Amino acid sequence: MEWKNIYRGFLMGISDLIPGVSGGTIAFLLGIYDRLLISISGFFSREWKKHIGFLLPLGIGIGLTLLLFSKVIKFLLENYEQPTQFFFLGLILGVIPFISKQAGVKKNFKFGHFILLIVVAVLLASTVFIKPADSTIITQLTFQNALGLFFAGWAGSMAMLLPGVSGSFVLLLLGVYATAINALATINLPIIIVIGAGVIVGFIASSKIIHYLLANFTHGMFAIIIGLIIGSVFVIYPGIPESGTPFVMSIIAVIMGLIVANMFSAIDTTSD
Template sequence: MWEWRNIYRGMIMGASDVVPGVSGGTIAVVLGIYDRLIAAINGIFSREWKKHLKFLVPLGLGIGISIVLLARLIEWLFEHYPGPTKFFFLGLIIGVIPYLVYKGDVKNQFKGKHYLLLLIGAALVASMVFFQTSEGEQMQNFTFSTYILLFFSGWIASSAMILPGISGSFILLIIGVYSTVVGGISDFRFDIIAVVGLGILFGIIVMSKIVKFFLDNYTSGTFAVIIGLVIGSVFVIFPGVPESGTMMIVSIVTFLSGLLAAWLLGRVEYK
C-alpha cells in the first residue's frame, strides 16, 4: 500500500531542508520515521524494493513540492525576519531531544564512551558557527567546472542532510553555493535542479548505507553521536538575543511555537 501520508511528512522535511542550520534528518526523527527512512533507502536495492518505493516516493514528492513552493517564502522570512524564524526552528530542534534520549535509552544503555561520543558530535556541529558563511551574488556564468562544483556540493550537502543535526543548506552556505541553488529552484532553472539533484541522490544513497551499518552494529554509539549532532545544531542556528523588546516577544512566541510543533508532531506520529 502506498503511504500517501508521507507527502505531508515530506513537505515538513522539505521546508526544513531549505533552512540553513536545520536538518531534514532532525525532522525525520521528530516525525518518527528516521529508522524507516534509512532502511527504505537501503531497501531500494533489495528484493523488497517495491515496498520501500511505496514509502519513499510519497516522501520524495512531498519534499519536492515543499522545496519548490516554500523556497521563496523561506528566503523572504530569512531576509525580513531572520531572528524569529530561527527561533521557531530552534524550538523544533530542542523539542526532539527528549524523544532521542528516550529512543536511545540513554539511562540504561549509555556508558562513559557514549557520553564522550555525544560531546564530540555536539562539538563537531557547534564548531560550524566559526565557518565563514557569507557569500556573494548568485552564479551567472555556468561552465562545466561550475556544474561539477554544484554536483559535488549536492553530494556533500545530502550526506549531511541525512544526519540529524547537520544542515545540508548550511553546508551549501559554507561552500558558497546556497544562493545559487535556492535561486535556481525559485527560478525553475532545470540545469541547476538536475545537477544538484543528482548529487543529492548519490549522497543520500551512500550516507544512508553508512548510517544503517552503524545503527545495526553500534546502536547506542550511533544514537550518542546523533544526539550530540542535534545538540550542536542548537548553537549553529541560535541567532543571538533580540535587540528590541518587541522582537524579543515575537521570538519567544515563535520559539514556543516550535516546541509545540515538535510536541504535536510527536503525539500524532507516536500515538
C-alpha cells in the same frame, strides 16, 4: 501508497531550506528515521517495489515544498530572520527529549557515550566560526562549476540524513546555498538537475552507511546523533533579539516550535 508521507515530506522539505535545520532531525521527530534509511538503500536494490510506496509520497512532499516554499523561506529569512530561526530552535530543542527516550540514554549510555556526545556537539558548534565560501550566485553551467555543484549536492544530502546536521548549512559553508535557493525560486532546471543528481548519489551512499552503523553500533550512533542535534542549537541560534516586537515574536516562535515538536512526536510514535 502511504499518502500521509506527503505532509511528512512537507515538513522535511521546509527544514531542508533552512541553514542549520536538519531534515534528519524532522524525520526522527516524525518517527520515520529508521524506515527512511532502509527505504532509500532498499529502493536501489531488487526489492525496490517494497519501498516505493513509502518514498514516492515523501519525495512528492519534499519536492513540492522546495519548489513552492523557497521564495517564502527566502522572504522570511530576509525579513523575519530571528523569529524564523527561533521557531526551528524550539523544534530542535523539542526533539532532544524524544530522541533521548528512543536511545534509552539513562539505561544504555556509559561514560564513553557521554564523552562522544560532548565531543560531537562541540565540533559541530565550532562550525559557527567557519567563514562560508564565496556565495556568488551561479546561473549558467560550465563543466567546472557543474562538477562543484554536483559534489556540493552530494555533501549536502549526506548531511540531510544526519539528524542535527543541516544540508543547507553545508551548502552555505561551500558557497552554494544562494545558488540552490535562487535556482529553486527561478526554476533554473539545469542547476536544479545537477545539484539534484549529487543529492541522489549522496542519499544512496550515506543511507547504507548510516543504517549499517545504527544496526551495529546503536548506542554510539545515538550518542553522535544527540551530540549533532545539541551542536546544531549553537549553529542555528541567531543571537539575542532586540527588545520590543522582535523579542516577543522570537519568544512566541520558540514556544511554538517546542509545542509542534511535542505534538508531532506524540502523534507519530502512537501511529507507527
